[in-house]
Amino acid sequence: MGEFELIDRFFRRPARHQPLGIGDDCAILAPRPGMQLAVSTDLLLEGRHFLSTVAPARLGHKALAVNLSDLAACGARPIAFTLALALPQSDEAWLEAFARGLLALADEHGCELVGGDTTRGPLAVCITVFGEVPAGQALLRSGAQPGDEVWASGTLGQARLALEAFRGRVLLPAELFDTARRRMEVPTPRVALGQGLRGVATAAIDLSDGLMGDLGHVLTQSRVGARLHVDELLGLLPGAEALPEAQRLECVLGGGDDYELLFTAPAAQHALVLERAAGAGTPVRCIGRIEAEPGLRLVDGQGRPVAARFASFDHFA
Template identity: 45%
Template sequence: MKEFELIKQFFSKQLVKRKDVVLGIGDDCAVLAPIENQNVVVTTDTLVAGVHFPLDTSPKAIGHKAVAVNLSDIAAMGAKPSWISLAITVPEVDEAWLEAFAEGVFELCEFYNVQLIGGDTTQGPLSITITAQGLTPKDSYLSRSGAKAGDWLYVTGDLGDAALALQQITGKVELEPQHISSIKAKLDFPKPRVLAGQTLREYASAAIDLSDGLIADLGHICQASNVGANIVLDAIPLSTIMRESLLIDDALSLALSGGDDYELLFTVSEDNKVGMETAMSHAGTPITCIGQLNTSRTISTTLNNKPTSIKANGFEHFSD
């Protein structure tokens, strides 16, 4: 296993040096000194080759995505990411692969001032587990459980593009050649809504990041908050490429249940609506109101102001 020790060299090149890291990589544990009156938020996500990314995904994209999906969870809490631990299992030591992977990891870390504080390198089938941590002022964080009937339902960005990319890769959809790279970037290099999440901490009543698909993740908010929701399908934000590539029904199906978007889904009370929209506009984050919460404890959809049934994977009737 000696050569696996060498993997550490690829992760020793980071530029981020946070003041709250007393002891970084290289001992039995990292030692952190979070400042007082903060909560620490913690999330863990695993990416398995062939399950969470296609086997031929570039190593840089894998590194990026492993960090991004974790920072997206931190963003959904309204927290500021601070530290990550990286456990990487690789079948063999491939220096070029590791270098590109580390580049993908560090690019996002440097952008958000997140320090790699440790981890483990082991031999086996390719898999990456990252535990990310973040900080938020004490008792000030977003959760899935604060939504109320009457609150407005919003998403950041466009939905379904990552799912569209997967359809293209698996040959289910043909895209215009000039669109392929920008759609594939939505799958391979998702941009976690870290700054938007922190802005929303002041305004949103509940939030979640869209990893499983809109319907499934909205179900999590509804279940945790004991509410229902109606989605106005006409309002779902779709990219121009999506609109040009698919019929509207197929496009909506990907947007509702495709997953892997890593946009934020959040709810806002009537009172906070204008303040939130102003703040998000200043932050430069595109947002769209896609519906409203109600007391039904189910998820419904309307199209052209008429109730419509949806067939979406990931949809589950959650009332008992």
């Protein structure tokens, strides 16, 4: 099966929303009046971002999910995406499953595949996603203010738990391992929550490399600090209470691959945050507060400092 037959068979679909779909040199994208484009790119490499044992349908889902998560962090609505795919060989069964997982998530969010490229090489998936957000309403990393509450969506640390289990560093009960593995391989982009937080959140970021590092980006760009409560952080990793507290904290703070949203909002908007989160069908938890003093501080239930050093993921560290 050649390159163009591969594209026609697995990825060509009728254009539904954009002037041009697959088949032209460019996709022509036009945001609606009063909207701005939000654009993000992610590259997934076998052995670096996913294991060789991952089911191709799950890989297709995750490849798009990590990009949709970036749109969610900006409060944007997905419009379209391009796909660049490097394959060691044109395995029809693998391609059918990969495309099924990819396009099912695309259909769920009304995000149209409008172009890309294929080539032979080590397995790699690169997606560029396009979204739209009302002009001036995009959620950024630079708006956190002293007194804001710090929130996290969903659960954190399960993807790291699954990775540690695959590495043989931790033995998990079967039910917890299955849950953690699914969170690692099939993350849920919080698109509805991101849009619901427009006009409420002061800053936002998606959690891809670990809470410590990703929150650090917000603090740096907002020129503030933060105080986080360890008890609330541990509550983000349910089902793992039998593991040592330090290990659970490491998974939550430095694990990465969660693709949840971390955001800040004025304390006066606490009830509205909960209301918007419920409307999006996404659980959220208040885990701390923004402070004027730079730096990130962890405290226990009595407000006492907790010494901890957890580094986020860095490809070149």
